[in-house]
Amino acid sequence: MKVIPADRAVPLQDVKLEDAFWSGYGRLIREVVLPYQYETLHDRVPGVELSYAIRNFRIAAGREEGEFGGMVFQDSDVAKWLEAVAYSLHTHPDAALEAQADEMIDLVAEAQQPDGYLNTYYTIKEPGKRWTNLTECHELYCAGHMLEAAVAYYRATGKSKLLQVMKRFADHIDTVFGPEEGKLKGYDGHQEIELALVKLYQVTQEEKYLRLARYFIDERGREPSFFHREWEQRGGVSHWSGKKESKPPHLPYFQAHKPVREQEVAVGHSVRAVYMYTAMADLAAYTRDETLLAACRRLWSNMVHKQMYITGGIGSTHHGEAFTFDYDLPNDTVYAETCASIGLIFFAKRMLLLEAKSEYADVMERALYNTVIAGMAQDGRHFFYVNPLEVWAPACRHNPGKHHVKPVRPGWFSCACCPPNVARLIASLGEYIYTAGRDTLYTHLYIGGEAKVELGGAMVTVRQDSRLPWEGTVRLQVEPDRSAAFTLALRVPGWCPEAKLRVNGQALDLSGCIRDGYACVTRTWEPGDRVELELAMPVLRVRSHPQVRANAGKVALQRGPLVYAFESADNPSPLSSLVLDRQAPLQAEYDAGLLGGAVVLTGPAVLEDEAAWGDALYRPAGREGRQVQVKAVPYYLWGNRGEGEMTVWIRE
């Protein structure tokens, strides 16, 4: 395997956030989410489902007696908390938090078995059954998350204890799986280890980890199916039902129905899919494997052009938390799991390292500003797992096909994958803003702060000031430690109809310098150079492709990166009776009183009146309507003001 250096991520330690919009989220993660999740992991939050996660580790470490509790993949919640803490410590050192993490790492290390194995479920509950049900039991998935935590914690603190633990475990895994005679020719039901091993390679530079990641990717979907063989070997008994299942595992659910390089469309469990695509893109970057890159492009394109909600949500059905098929994007029975959009951001970032095309960043931004932050309430203590685009509260209770949709954010989940995933993404947000080519700095997201990066032989500090998502004004101050020639590539977002660029006050003609969606300024930069980008941010009435039957005759409002939602808290109900005036202008106005302040949109609409209907359910009659003003709030803020109705798509 020939490993080739790829475009560079600008690592978290080199990016400091200072942003009117995002710094508040960082603070929320540090001050509320991490402490709250810490307490939850320790089963100390009253009224919330028990986690058992720390308790499982204590039992596995021999500190306590008891039974395993929670999901088979409960360990991963501890891992995700540690990883989020690591990211937070990068930018906000906190001795007390670090001490909590160190203590937790000691516990994790104690739970490691003599041969390097680490998994509390198989240590406590089914010793001797290791690696017998990779299809369902998330063994390598949990390993992957702890690996990610180990890498992040090492990078953040320089402390290598968890990294050594996980390196030992990875080495153990390497003795179990692989193409060599006598090893298991398998892979995990839930992809995650693959991208984690790439990170382990990044900090250790040991190619064997990259090779193992590639092995898992290459092996997946080969015939005869590993999952089918495994199913036969365990007598068809399912971990989940405890019963013998009449059918072998459904391979598309696991993206294991054909070799990954032959996959054409996004199928199956959406989080598994994007975690896998992320690792595929990682491997394509390091190995310049064109077939893998082609598969990544194809799967990206299918997902983003045929199966993605306007909010950046993916996964059209709760059955298997999965993709369905092209253009099938129901708004009310949707899944759009928060974790899936986070995985989509991971994938987008890897694609940006492969090829800096603005579509990847557009999607990253769309998922981030809409589904991901919608996933968490403004109090940092309530979370959405499912992110619907249309909600009618009584339907969530009385129509069983919508039971998975919640009209307000619950406190925690028995399957608590999403909350810690939001925490680790937001805590590491600095990683997503820039990437660097040889002599180019790409700015993908307009989030204020300071980044340090080597360009054109100089060490360059870039100070970004952004008023997004409320206004389209972005300023960059470039401070190379000496004059240096390089390119500053600034993304012109897909939502922006007109961008203006000034360098040191001088307007630049953008028409000639747009490359793959980035405005590229190549010059010899001097300390103190200033770049100003003015992104027009009109209210857009967005329509969807006619094949998306669910949105026919409807528009969604978008302004900048934010998709808007109509709620019954602000509008007459049913929201389906509102018809937006096609011609009338929509006003954007900052409302400081709304949930921490936000730009809201208002405009005229017609409300079809139901007063005349009486008891009739059907009647041949005209529509009586009256003029009303409607109001839309950013989608990420929906569901914070009690139960009601919500819709992203509105009739026009």
Next chain:
Amino acid sequence: MKVIPADRAVPLQDVKLEDAFWSGYGRLIREVVLPYQYETLHDRVPGVELSYAIRNFRIAAGREEGEFGGMVFQDSDVAKWLEAVAYSLHTHPDAALEAQADEMIDLVAEAQQPDGYLNTYYTIKEPGKRWTNLTECHELYCAGHMLEAAVAYYRATGKSKLLQVMKRFADHIDTVFGPEEGKLKGYDGHQEIELALVKLYQVTQEEKYLRLARYFIDERGREPSFFHREWEQRGGVSHWSGKKESKPPHLPYFQAHKPVREQEVAVGHSVRAVYMYTAMADLAAYTRDETLLAACRRLWSNMVHKQMYITGGIGSTHHGEAFTFDYDLPNDTVYAETCASIGLIFFAKRMLLLEAKSEYADVMERALYNTVIAGMAQDGRHFFYVNPLEVWAPACRHNPGKHHVKPVRPGWFSCACCPPNVARLIASLGEYIYTAGRDTLYTHLYIGGEAKVELGGAMVTVRQDSRLPWEGTVRLQVEPDRSAAFTLALRVPGWCPEAKLRVNGQALDLSGCIRDGYACVTRTWEPGDRVELELAMPVLRVRSHPQVRANAGKVALQRGPLVYAFESADNPSPLSSLVLDRQAPLQAEYDAGLLGGAVVLTGPAVLEDEAAWGDALYRPAGREGRQVQVKAVPYYLWGNRGEGEMTVWIRE
């Protein structure tokens, strides 16, 4: 219990059908459906799921060795076939068919146990477990269907063998259930026995059967719940899963959550609900029980004004084949089981006997001309169980939330309740046309043929000639055997904006003679008197109540009793891209070539073009459209021309 004579049904033996539209259906039932179902029951149709129904009886009768096959309620398929045969023999004597039925009755009789008990499942598979799982195992349900068959066969042929068998079984049931000390205080999970016992009372005039029916109705929903007690007694083990269930039965599913007189809204499994309401109305008629009547009116009103599809379908979700809640009428994830609409017709007929209000007949007609006949293909060999109002064929395969919806009619079902139910309804259609008050003949349906009924002291023959559903011309010829004073009450359908009535060629002013939706003509009738009713039948654009979110901004086309559907076989796809012109007139035209001939509707619409979209999924852009002609066919004919798209509701 005081039993009071109710308004009279005009029984099947007194009604002969001769109708351009319906006679063909009758023929289809006789010539195709009954023979086909006979073969199916005998497991002799290749390529169709095995029924096992006759085989089960042969095993129970000791004629054959073997295991029970099919559903626990498989016996009811034999019963429904026998019942349909009985109705058919009424109007079309057929010695060969009667011989088949007699032979089957001999078999059923042989399967009866010495104490009168009759049920092949408990005889073959779980002897000794009788009456231990009424919640799930349909013991009384099967008894009810065989009772209905027995009554019908006795009425049709005068042969009492099956009636005697079933009377013995009913007597046995009467020794098992009841308020007396030592009897089981229970009732069936699936209502049916109640309405069947009323029929047994009607032919035997033995009040104990009416009392037993009332016992089941009165007992239902009392606390502590019989179903919960039974669940505890069987250790929580479910017939269906074979496992111990963690929760007791969900009572609203069975309409057993509260006493029936206290029920306000239609809930739970929709077929069970309407079968129960039918029996409640029967009992209200015979006992003039005002609280029962009030409950019937309330449940009717909730169902028809809040939870019924425009096609007369009921049951908004496949989860439990159930009602959901007011105004929740999704078109694509709908259930709308054929059997439920048949049950709705049963209920409507009973309500008409209680109070002749045209709304009952309107709903009866709506369900009959739309959902019920849509349930069967024009070949009589393929059937819908689920009757959607919106279908996108690939979604039925690739979106698991729509797996229950089929884009074309399958041949038979492992749970084959609907096909024989369609057969028995159509074979007994003559029963639904008229009811008689003391001196009034109500005509509820405009279906040609001849009826005999006693009115005003005379025996009156009424000959009806109708061009429905294609034209609104109805002629009645009245032939009393001597001059007689009575009222002819002719329903003015809800879909008719203008009706004209002529008696012996003389126009009548209708304004003064409409009573509860019926045009009432009171006079002394002479032999040869002619009544002509001209019902205007314009194409109606029907809208639904604004609370029905699924239909916002859309219309459905209706002409006469027929609701129309747009199919991709006739129109460009996706159908959601079609926008009907609000002003332009719609043409109704008879198309003799369409599936046996039907009036189709055509008109101008705009098709939103997708050519300009390319790869984009979302974009802020105008809608490009072009003028097209669209065509709608009667809903009952949809899905007969291959897989595609269909919608009842179209944008306007």
